[in-house]
Amino acid sequence: MPALLSVLASLSLIDFFNILFILLIFYVLRFYIDYFARENPLPGPFPLPLIGSLYQAQGEMKHWENWYLHLHKKYGDIFEVWFGPTRKIFLSKSGLIEKLAAKSTKSNFLLRYSSGSYKGLEHYANPRRGMFFNGNISHWRSTRKVIDNLLMSPNYQRETLKKSQIYFAEMEEYWKLLRNDNALLLSAWAKNFLTDLMYDLNVGRRCYFMVKYFNSLANSGKKEIPTEELNFCNDHEQATSVIGEALIFFFTSPELVWRYLFAHRTQRYIQSRETWHRSYEKFIHQRLDQRAQSGYDSKLKPDALNLLLDLKEESALNNKDNGGDNYRMDEEDIRDSLQEIMNASASTTAGVFGYIIEYIGRIPGVKEQVEKEIRDHASSKTNTINIEEFAQFKYIEAVIYEVLRVRSAFMIERTNTQEETIGGYKWKPGTKFCVNIQPIHFNPDIWHDPNEFRPERFLNREIKNPKTYLSFGLGLRSCPGRLVGITILKAMTVLLYRKYNVELLDTDMPIKYQNKFANACIGARVKLTPKK
Template sequence: MTLIKEFIFDPPNFLYLIFIFVLTYISQFYFRYFTRQHPIPGPIPFPLIGNFETYHPNSSQWARELQKKYGDIFEVYSGGLFTLNNRQIWISNASLTDKLLSPYTNNNFPYRTTENEGLDKMDMTSKGIVFNRNVNSWAYNRRIVVQVLMAPKFLKTAVKNTEELFFEMEKHWEKLGYLNDAKEQEIELDLVNWMRRFMTDSVFNLTTNTKSYALLNYFNTFNTLNKDERESNNDHFLRESEKFVNYIRLHFVACIFFKDTPKILRTILPANRKKSRELLDVVAWLNSKVLELIRERKKEIEKADPDEELSADMLTLLLTINTNRDPKYVKTTDKDNLIDARPMSEDEVRENVYEIMGGGIDTTANTFCYVVYYLTHYPEVRQKMLQEMEKIFGKDMNREITYEDLNKLNYCGAIIKEVSRLMPTVSVLFRVSAKPDEIAGYKFLANTQFFINVPAIQMHPSHWNQPEKFDPDRFMDSEQQIPKNALLHFGGGARVCMGKQLAILQLKALMVLLYRKYDVELVDMSGGIKYSSTVVNHCEELPVKIKVKHSA
């Protein structure tokens, strides 16, 4: 025993043992890699870091480059001690997505992620929709949320909400001197910042029927009110509202951090340990505030007269579905239907509120900014859009917008589709197999991760005629058939975006409200879209010039 200790702790021998261990690990790694079953084209990974060396800061561009090199189906490996267990299959052709994007809830790809300790810690794998791995719970939550989001009363409220908020934003612009019509002054502003604040107010109000004051708080960063005036505007209350809004964004950051950072790295590394504590504090504070909001709303509902019409916000609708306040509610004793017929728990409502707020703000704000970018570069498309608007609304720049009006704007809808085809807000869709399966002649084990390359599919020459061309008319031609799963700006299959109709209505309303009253141009017409790409393509800035139109 003494001889063994002496051998091990002798420095040259210790280094020799480390060398032998590293050499054995690397040899075993590549032996497993090159003898793996059912190999797929892709870059050769390195131990520990996988294919990290190939990664590009713009993930959409990175995936497109790999597609060009390896084809419409390729594999990469993320890092970790057991790198070869972290296999990712990338799909870049719509014809290969039939199984992955099946519309049936009992399909073999029901999950967005593998089992994940970090998401368990966030309490997200058994509640809500996005990362819920309990198929029955996911189906129940989805059915109820879809019922809420598709309710005509809710959608009509959303249209009215969008118009009222736009008028509020115009008042802020006027107070800042942007709308000085006498001087025919052009506004120069960063549309991205205003639209993110706009959508924050919109989604927050539609979800909770309360105000987040995001637009007002952003306006106050330009405002030069003295201290007394700021205090009269409830400055403390506005700061608390801003904190709540920022914590909603941090909740999304926490999801990504706990999802992608292994427990050992969250524990060992001091910086990660600190970040973990800070994010958990944020989540705890936010949970308490949202649950407080839920319980207050429940009390309001209980106190309301049975014949009193309740507000059509999402929180109220979630709390009343499958209760006596639900006009479609039918009490059942059938054991098979008890799960679907029960009201949502407070924790389920909380998780759905987070997901709707997190998923509905940046996506719509980014898409609208991309719409504005393309309309400034294609004046003939903008003119055709204005003609459609005039046909529906006439020349009255202030006519009220209705739900029914927006559904008639087919060309505006085509513009949204074409912009989203060329510049999708979400660049990748995730799926995980529940059982072994086969795609494109390749066999896959259960728990295999699949990444659907949205930009590549939406620009694939086998799916689209002149895919690089901006042409909204391709969606107006009924004879031009769009291949199945070739347009994925709202996802696809059983996990297609539930807020699709809401987002389209909001985008159409914003297009009408902005373009019927203002001429919009980019500050820099020669520059491209400034955006960062991860899972979401974030518009970083969009400086525009806006000029008030004069009625004829």
């Protein structure tokens, strides 16, 4: 080592640049040797070292779904795209995804991402924790079972509907203080409404996100927020504002980029994540203390935090490995699972709600049908809506499904664990497949008038094959919160349109949205007038 340091000290600046240049040449040569020697060469945009094919996604194509549609038209139903150094196979036809959609524990496509395939992701998010990235199938299955039992239960649906109405009434009070004749950005209000709601439902925590957002808009009459709660809001907002950006950065960047060339950005993302971790660890410990001191019975409040703590205690009590591979659920698992639930449910659902308002406001016939259904089944502007009445809003539910057809929130990715044949090619284990949802959702062989916004297609049960509707994912790793999401979106839509005349502004402009890690509407600016 001293000898090496001595040699390095003797090098001039020009020597360092020469060495760097030689290393870069070797990297480029290695990249293209691997590229031209790849198995099953498919059509697709030509990649460059470090950045892959992403340089071609520019202008309107920088929005992922637009770019993927463009690539499908150019290259056909199966093509390849390079995300940095990573090759992904895109499947754009329902017949190509049969194996990925299999609902079997013996499926070779239960992994989203194989271990070691994304070093950056593993540096940022532990792939053995939570549900979304978890590559330990036994551990994922145990956690997923708990979350499914919670989110799919009738009691949880009732509690979701009940608290949605409570928080919506609170949000209305803020609107009144801001004056109803002012424009409201509903996508922003929905995000804060949902964050408050989901923290209450899943961790039993009263938060102040709507209050904080109100204070940012109000000229007077601002509400007081306890310092600790304000700090928690700030930490949460800072962390969630960059999580999509961070995931894309670590997904698409080779180690040379995230570890060395942009180490400062990597450190910023890691620090934001750690701050968010500490916040969750704090209220997990608070709940543990509460359970220890009062003999807290989770059956009295079956939220996600209590059920995950029950699973942890059961594993320890039985002295068994709950996750396989010498891995047992711990507090970090609970923390990461809760964070995934919160981030996915609040931000994604808020983005979908924005699209719902945009499409209802832009298509008069749809708006008329929505308001008619509300008049028929929720004529009172003040009575609470019970779960039985709630089931009658079939058309509004169809609107939600149609919005999710034309504006899918996530891209679906799977990695095979065994050799598989797809599209007439044999693929070795560890190949990364992406389902190109938009061409499937707009395929005229599957959908009647696919370019038309027609909620009626879901009333008429136009869909014959569930593999052709992919907004909630596919296979065993489909979205566990789909029923909760639909419940909340229906509740928000009914509560809004039964009490207000909703005038959508900016209808002469395209719908505003962003697509970092998920597709979310950031528009839905409206003027509300109370109905008489």
